[in-house]
Amino acid sequence: DVKVTQSSRYLVKRTGEKVFLECVQDMDHENMFWYRQDPGLGLRLIYFSYDVKMKEKGDIPEGYSVSREKKERFSLILESASTNQTSMYLCASSLIGTDQETQYFGPGTRLLVL
Amino acid sequence: AQTVTQSQPEMSVQEAETVTLSCTYDTSENNYYLFWYKQPPSRQMILVIRQEAYKQQNATENRFSVNFQKAAKSFSLKISDSQLGDTAMYFCAFMSFSNEKLTFGTGTRLTIIP
Numbered sequence: 001d002v003k004v005t006q007s008s009r010y011l012v013k014r015t016g017e018k019v020f021l022e023c024v025q026d027m028d029h030e031n032m033f034w035y036r037q038d039p040g041l042g043l044r045l046i047y048f049s050y051d052v053k054m055k056e057k058g059d060i061p062e063g064y065s066v067s068r069e070k071k072e073r074f075s076l077i078l079e080s081a082s083t084n085q086t087s088m089y090l091c092a093s094s095l096i097g098t099d100q101e102t103q104y105f106g107p108g109t110r111l112l113v114l
Numbered sequence: 115a116q117t118v119t120q121s122q123p124e125m126s127v128q129e130a131e132t133v134t135l136s137c138t139y140d141t142s143e144n145n146y147y148l149f150w151y152k153q154p155p156s157r158q159m160i161l162v163i164r165q166e167a168y169k170q171q172n173a174t175e176n177r178f179s180v181n182f183q184k185a186a187k188s189f190s191l192k193i194s195d196s197q198l199g200d201t202a203m204y205f206c207a208f209m210s211f212s213n214e215k216l217t218f219g220t221g222t223r224l225t226i227i228p
Contacts, residue, residue: 042218105159
């Protein structure tokens with residue numbers, strides 16, 4: 001089974017702090033994604049990566065950056081956390097090629113910025 | 115840009131009954147995938163069912179089936195013989211053949227009543 005793990009289930013940070021959210025997948029997937037989930041808004045794509053050191057902006061990249069130094073790991077960085085970044089963050093991964101359309105999700109990180 | 119609309123924020127149904135969740139989408143593309151994902155309370159998002167737009171036959175997975183109406187851009191999910199474990203948020207999602215990005219609806223919270 002595909003396994004996608006995220007470094008924390010819950011995080012509490014203060015405004016202005018630098019925040020790192022990490023995601024690791026164990027199935028050698030090329031594509032990795034970061035989403036933000038808010039009530040009434042569904043999931044919105046922040047950034048995605050289709051290869052090591054490659055990244056593309058999603059629909060809401062402002063205030064975020066990402067890093068992918070190894071194929072299995074994709075980090076989301078909040079350079080200076082703000083209260084409007086309080087949210088649930090979901091990581092996902094998928095293959096290129098056969099079954100590329102199916103994304104596998106991590107358990108999510110619920111971030112509270114005070 | 116594609117949009118996905120789920121017009122039912124919440125639904126509830128008695129155990130063993132059948133329930134249908136609605137989803138409509140807007141796109142100018144001809145080749146795409148549609149998905150239903152399930153997010154149980156405090157648990158990981160998982161794929162329920164997917165449909166390739168070029169296939170006329172509706173997808174079925176055990177108690178889950180879809181009614182795909184391409185001309186109407188409608189993609190509803192039917193859950194038969196509903197079970198307590200079906201209680202979850204359900205998200206409809208769209209992906210074009212030309213990229214691996216998912217566009218999600220806002221979700222429907224389904225509660226199965228014992």
